[in-house]
Amino acid sequence: MTEQQQLSQIYLDANATTPVLPAAAQAALATMQTQFGNPSSSHITGLQAKQIMEQTRSKARAVIGATSGQVIFTSGATEGIQTAILSALYQAKQNYNSENKPCILYGATEHKAVPESLKHWNHILDIHAEIKAIPVDKDGMLDMDFIAKEAPNALMICTMAVNNETGAEQDLAKLEQVIRSNNPNTFWMVDCVQALGKVELDIANTSIDYAPFSGHKLYAMKGIGFVYIREQAPFTPFIAGGGQESGLRSGTENLPGLASLNVIFDELLGQGRGVFATKETLCDYRDQLAAALKNAFPTIVFNNNFSCSVPTTLNFAIPGFSAKEILDLFDAANIRVSSGSACSSKVTGSFVLDAMGLPRAQSEAAIRLSFGPAATQTEINEACERIAYCAKALGHSCLVNMNDLDNKSKLDGLVQFKVGGSCCWLFVDGQSREAVIIEPLAELTERLLTVIECQGLTLKAVVDTHGHADHASSRAHLLSADLQAQTTDHLGWPTHCGTVIVDNHTLPFIDVGRFALVRIATPGHTADSISLALCHKTELQAGKFNSLYTFCGDLILMGTIGRTNFETSDATQMYHSLQLLQGLLEQDSLLCPSHDYNNEFVTTLSAEITRNKLLADVLSKRLTADAFVQQKSELDSHIHDQANQEIMCGALTSCSQKQHFTELNKDTLQNHLDSNEDVLLIDIREPHEYALNHAQQFDNNVPLTRLANFIGSQLLNKSQPLVLVCRSGSRSSVAAQALARLGFDHVAHLKGGYALSN
Known part of the structure; x- marks a missing residue:
């Protein structure tokens, strides 16, 4: 399987890694082929290898301004960080004699290798210092006042010259002044990985004790780096053995890596081909x-x-x-x-x-x-x-305003948008162009407005299923002039609407083209919680209640039931709401909750009953309301809201269990297609993605935002053989998992996707 149109790669992820510079690759290859000696050997081949190593070391000193101190070659920055932290903390443990509890400081935006290494060696060396993150401001600059306050008790201070995510460049001179004026003896490590080749370094004229560097961030090979150690800074070998690197770092030197690094240093010193x-x-x-x-x-x-x-x-x-x-x-x-x-x-x-x-x-x-x-x-x-x-x-795809474009794709059916674990639902009747939005999220306001305008939709309502604790509704920002004049309740449900009687329940509904959106009071999670069932209008008028999609808010979530420990929650009411919903819906009716924490998209009562014993016991009436209240209280006690993160609306009763589906690769795909004549090959990518690489529209496109709609259309055809494909295989795997969980029993996906199938 190949893309119809191939574009050359534009690589803009250099902070993760870089391609090896052609001259550096040639130098490494030549070293492997003709100058492959062991630098520790005394014969001519070994001496030639040693010369490459020492040339590289000399150039490294020149590049970073290390006229004194040690430059030791390593496997990369992580080893350099370990070397620095082990050396500093081992010595600091011997030196520290203050009555105050010692601390170790690191920048809050440091690469994870730093705090994780600090925790590791702090424990291994039995120091038990308090490890503290130095706060940063909105630009990522370190809080100098915090450093000044904490530095006197700091065994070690770890900062970085340039941040790997934002490129924020610290003022090392100012940092040095604050550190040394408050503690001239603390050990200071500066992560210089992202600084190499981007920032002028004069490291010997600073009091930096340790500075790790990595080659693959600047066009050298992976597996090569170096660490600077200031003269008289303590040193403890991280790797012991054969005594290479003057006994400082054992292990046969990575000569091809050094040769590649040598070329990079030539470029930085103005002695190369001028490619920088x-x-x-x-x-x-x-x-x-x-x-x-x-x-x-x-x-x-x-x-x-x-x-x-x-x-x-x-x-x-x-x-x-x-x-x-x-x-x-x-x-x-x-x-x-x-x-x-x-x-x-x-x-x-x-x-x-x-x-x-x-x-x-x-x-x-x-x-x-x-x-x-x-x-x-x-x-x-x-x-x-x-x-x-x-x-x-x-x-x-009508996701940004470009009104001069023709042939825009037309929405028809259900679209699921997600922000974190929160879901927003847009349903469009493709014939009338009437639509409703359920659970509007502030982060999606502009996107939804663009879709409405671009698609020429008429909004019939914008409704929340309850007053959400984890986010504010953006309902007011989505209302057209007509809707603003509409009288609604606080959730956006129109005051003036039709009613229908279902199983002795009088239920209000509104028209959405050929469909009806029916409101069902389902309190429990909150006092105002409702569920919204989308039905064919003709069937509803004929007395048949057959919900295509039921937007159940946080009453039933994938793997759990909504929490009932809010101020307006009532577990007893939830007990009765669950039984009401079961009485109205078929077991395989699709439930569309407000939250999807595990990328499961939608669910059904039958799917949830098999893994949620509490729900199963309620719906089978094996559990009384009082017993449910007691068990629900215990379940809610396991909910842990995290600072800076969304409020969890339910405690998961079970992790998402892996379902069986077939994984194909490029070699087995064709055999699978040949052996299943009626197989449906489906591209899971969004239309705007494959449009970039395909000359023609893919015949069967079901992006994840439309997966719920596809599931709804295929509920009566679960035996249809399906093969899902995407760019990398990650989304097709997620979709296959969701389909298999809902009973689709002939699902396969292409492992590695287009990326590995060419």
């Missing part, structure tokens, strides 16, 4: 990229202050879009960028941006674009063109 751009040129590149981003995404927010960061890093968020959405969009255009958040089932933000005090949604949506000094004007020009193309692709 000046700082002025790099600033110009940043300005061009920033302008392209602003033109493409007018609402963009930059998370780093350009005036106090190196020019090779841009960190931004686009309101209304998750980091994953923008990553996938850029990747489809063959632009490689990265996210500030980890990929996990529960979305997390960037701890760096959190420490800077940025809004949580901004942190979760953060994108890092980074390039190196070997970037060229041609690459920047191409990147700017691709960025504009990305915006155009979003315009075709």
